[in-house]
Amino acid sequence: MRIAVIGGGPGGLYFAYLWKRRHPDAEVDLFEQNPADATWGFGVVFSDQALEFLRADDPDTVDAIAPRMESWKNITLNLRGESVEIDGVGFSSIGRLELLTLLQARARAAGVAAHYETVVQSADQFSGYDLIVAADGLNSLVRRTFEKEFGASVTTSTNNFAWYGTTKTFATLSQTFVATERGSFNAHHYRYSPAMSTFLVECDAATWNAYGFADMSIEESQAICERVFAKTLDGHRLVSNKSVWRNFPWIWNERWSHRNMVLIGDALHSAHFSIGSGARLAIEDAIALVKALETEADTQAALARYESERKPIVKKLVTAARTSADWYEHFPDHMKLDLMDFAHSYITRSGRIDDARLSAMSPQFMARYEASRKMGAHHGA
Known part of the structure; x- marks a missing residue:
C-alpha cells in the first residue's frame, strides 16, 4: 500500500510512524512545508487521561515522551490578587518542537520517508497513492479544495488571543484574570520545560478594540500584554514566535473522507485551547484510522468505519470545547x-x-x- 501523509504535525507524524511500524512493507511518504526544526507555538498539554489512552495502545511512545514532560496535579486560578487551587486535575506538558522531534525520530526509525520544506500545491500531485492522509492543519489544502465534498464549515470565535512563551515557570496549569481600565484579559500559562512556559493571552472583542490592537505591531501588542500581566510575569519578559492576534477557528466536516483522501486532526476538527486537546485528538484520530484500515480489507469500507466509530467520540469532545469556549466569550462577566x-x-x-x-x-x-x-x-x- 502506498500512502501519502500531508502535514508533519503530531497527527501526521504519528499516523505515518504507526502504520509503517506495523506494516514495514508499506510505502509511507510524509510531506511537510516547514523545515523539520520549525514550529510555531510553545508547549502542548495532555491530560492524565489522554496519556493513559495512548499508553494502552503504544506504551513505547509514552515511555519516550514521558521523561521529557512537566507534570502537575492541580489547576491554579488567579483573580483580583487572590488565588485558589483546584486539586485532582492532572496534566502534563511538553514543548511542541520537542514532541515533534521525538515523533520524527520514531517515524524515521520505522522507515517513513519524510520530505520537509516541500510545499504541496495540489492534491493532484498524489495520483499514484492508494491513500492520502490529510493532516495539514487548520488551513488544510485538501479540505479547502474539496470543501463541498467534505461538508466543511469554518467559523471563528469573537475573542482574540496571542500565543507567547516566557522564561517564568509556573508550578501548575494556571489562569490569571486581570481587569484594566479598558477591559479584561485572561492568560493561560503553564511550564512545558524546566526553563520555559506557555503564556497565551486572551481578551474579548471590546477590550481588543479599546486597546487598538488591530493597528499595532507584534512588539507593541507584546509590550502591552507584559504590562497587563507584570505581576504574574514577575520581572520576566514574554517571548514571541509569530505571536499575532488571532480568533479561534471552529472547523467541522460532516464527511471525513472523499475518494481516497481522509482528514485527521485540525484539518478535520478543531477543539478550543481551553480544553487542551488539539494534539491529543490528532494522535487519537491517527490511532483510530490505523485500526479501521487494519479491520477492513477495502479502503473505502475502512474510511467509512473510521468516521462512524470515531465521529461520536470527537463530537462529544468538540461539544464540550464549544461550551468551554462560550464561557470564555463571557469571562469579563464571570469575573x-x-x-x-x-x-x-x-x-x-x-x-x-x-x-x-x-x-x-x-x-x-x-x-x-x-x-x-x-x-x-x-x-x-
Missing part, C-alpha cells in the same frame, strides 16, 4: 463573581463535571467551596 463562585463556574464550564464528580475529583476544593457557600448563606441571613 464579577467572588473567587470561590468564579472557580466553581470555571471548573464546571464544559458541562462534563457536576458537583458529585467534582467532590470525588477535587475534595479539597469542594470542601473550601462548600464552606464559602455556608459562610455566604450565614452572612445573608
Whole structure:
C-alpha cells in the first residue's frame, strides 16, 4: 500500500510512524512545508487521561515522551490578587518542537520517508497513492479544495488571543484574570520545560478594540500584554514566535473522507485551547484510522468505519470545547463573581463535571467551596 501523509504535525507524524511500524512493507511518504526544526507555538498539554489512552495502545511512545514532560496535579486560578487551587486535575506538558522531534525520530526509525520544506500545491500531485492522509492543519489544502465534498464549515470565535512563551515557570496549569481600565484579559500559562512556559493571552472583542490592537505591531501588542500581566510575569519578559492576534477557528466536516483522501486532526476538527486537546485528538484520530484500515480489507469500507466509530467520540469532545469556549466569550462577566463562585463556574464550564464528580475529583476544593457557600448563606441571613 502506498500512502501519502500531508502535514508533519503530531497527527501526521504519528499516523505515518504507526502504520509503517506495523506494516514495514508499506510505502509511507510524509510531506511537510516547514523545515523539520520549525514550529510555531510553545508547549502542548495532555491530560492524565489522554496519556493513559495512548499508553494502552503504544506504551513505547509514552515511555519516550514521558521523561521529557512537566507534570502537575492541580489547576491554579488567579483573580483580583487572590488565588485558589483546584486539586485532582492532572496534566502534563511538553514543548511542541520537542514532541515533534521525538515523533520524527520514531517515524524515521520505522522507515517513513519524510520530505520537509516541500510545499504541496495540489492534491493532484498524489495520483499514484492508494491513500492520502490529510493532516495539514487548520488551513488544510485538501479540505479547502474539496470543501463541498467534505461538508466543511469554518467559523471563528469573537475573542482574540496571542500565543507567547516566557522564561517564568509556573508550578501548575494556571489562569490569571486581570481587569484594566479598558477591559479584561485572561492568560493561560503553564511550564512545558524546566526553563520555559506557555503564556497565551486572551481578551474579548471590546477590550481588543479599546486597546487598538488591530493597528499595532507584534512588539507593541507584546509590550502591552507584559504590562497587563507584570505581576504574574514577575520581572520576566514574554517571548514571541509569530505571536499575532488571532480568533479561534471552529472547523467541522460532516464527511471525513472523499475518494481516497481522509482528514485527521485540525484539518478535520478543531477543539478550543481551553480544553487542551488539539494534539491529543490528532494522535487519537491517527490511532483510530490505523485500526479501521487494519479491520477492513477495502479502503473505502475502512474510511467509512473510521468516521462512524470515531465521529461520536470527537463530537462529544468538540461539544464540550464549544461550551468551554462560550464561557470564555463571557469571562469579563464571570469575573464579577467572588473567587470561590468564579472557580466553581470555571471548573464546571464544559458541562462534563457536576458537583458529585467534582467532590470525588477535587475534595479539597469542594470542601473550601462548600464552606464559602455556608459562610455566604450565614452572612445573608
